[in-house]
Amino acid sequence: MRQCLADMWRKYRDVFYDYLGIILGTLIVALSFNLFFVPNKIAPGGVGGIATVLYYLFKFPVGTTMLVLNIPLFLAGVKVHGAGFGFKTLIATVLLSFFIDAIKLQPLTHNEILAAVYGGIIMGIGLGIVFRSDATTGGTDLAAKIVHKFMPYITMGWLLFMIDTAVVTFAGAVFGPEQALYAIIALFISSYVIDLIQEGLGSAKAFIVVSDKADEISKVILHDIDRGVTLLEGRGAYTQRKKDVILCVVSRTEVIRLKEIITAIDNKAFLIITDAREVHGEGF
Known part of the structure; x- marks a missing residue:
């Protein structure tokens, strides 16, 4: 009986920490957009990058746009992978969209290179926490998983790279080549930080x-x-x-x-x- 209660406690504790990590991680990612990326026209790939471009073209709210773009991707993911596909990812996607639109803060810098570096670090920390909680924030991850289902000969890494490259190219056509370069810098930095969070600093x-x-x-x-x-x-x-x-x-x-x-x-x-x-x- 005691062992059963201990196992149950560990199970609920792990679930609690996962959802706490999702909340904290999505909040941190939202801060990277509101404090650094969006004010400086940096579109660091993915659905967030597309939403940033659409914000400057049509004044659509970034968070709402991300949610609207993620809904069909999530529904397609459910159809392809089954009804149990990514409940935590759905929660993370909704929370990220909510935090981006709900948190109104003044940008910390208007220096694009600083925004790319600091934004990349903060986004990497947030995404790393979300990934460690067994979730994703949707977007290109969902798109890559769907495409990989039908084209398994293309690795997930290459699919993510191609999708993010397309988004950065789109942003570069709208904002200019310099902003595209800043977006690439932010992507590389965030990817490195994600690995550190996932694998640990004690290498x-x-x-x-x-x-x-x-x-x-x-x-x-x-x-x-x-x-x-x-x-x-x-x-x-x-x-x-x-x-x-x-x-x-x-x-x-x-x-x-x-x-x-x-x-x-x-x-x-x-x-x-x-x-x-x-x-x-x-x-x-």
Whole structure:
């Protein structure tokens, strides 16, 4: 009985935090539009970018326009993916539209480059929080999912890129090439910040080492750098020789030192260094 109550509490707690994240995230995204993007004619892709352009062409409210554009996309998504498609996304879409129209604030800057940078950072933080809450704000995400259903040979990444490029091109035709460049800057910055929010700030480096002196290298890593090491069994496809493969994760500050240790012990070692996100466990 106690375990059942604990499981129920965790379930409702997770749901509460998800919706709290959706509210907070959409509020932050709305601030990026009202404080930076819309006053400076920056259309950072997606439905929000289209709504920004239409606001200056016809004075349509940005939030209302976003909602009107998202409704047919959402209905199409339900038809293609089923009735259970994206209830949280519907909530996030409505909240974002409401916050953009309801919050009336003076822009913080009229310098377009500052608006692109700060707006991109703030939008990335907001969207990252929404994504971590298992939702999206609709728009190009919905459009890309619908198109991907019928054209699965095109990746979601490429579909999103093509749709956002089309929106930025449209905005550039209306506002001019400089504003299009600012929109691209905002897009890149927001994408980077979204990754940071999704994957965490505590990034590290993973080392994969193939060496005939794996045992010796492992001992030095364990004792000198004080990091854990995993030895994997590998075999060369061409030589069919068995070799131990070292897997080790270190902080960024330890990368140079570990490279020097490996090359000093075996200058013929095959070494791969790659980014490691969301590292959990002892030492991280």
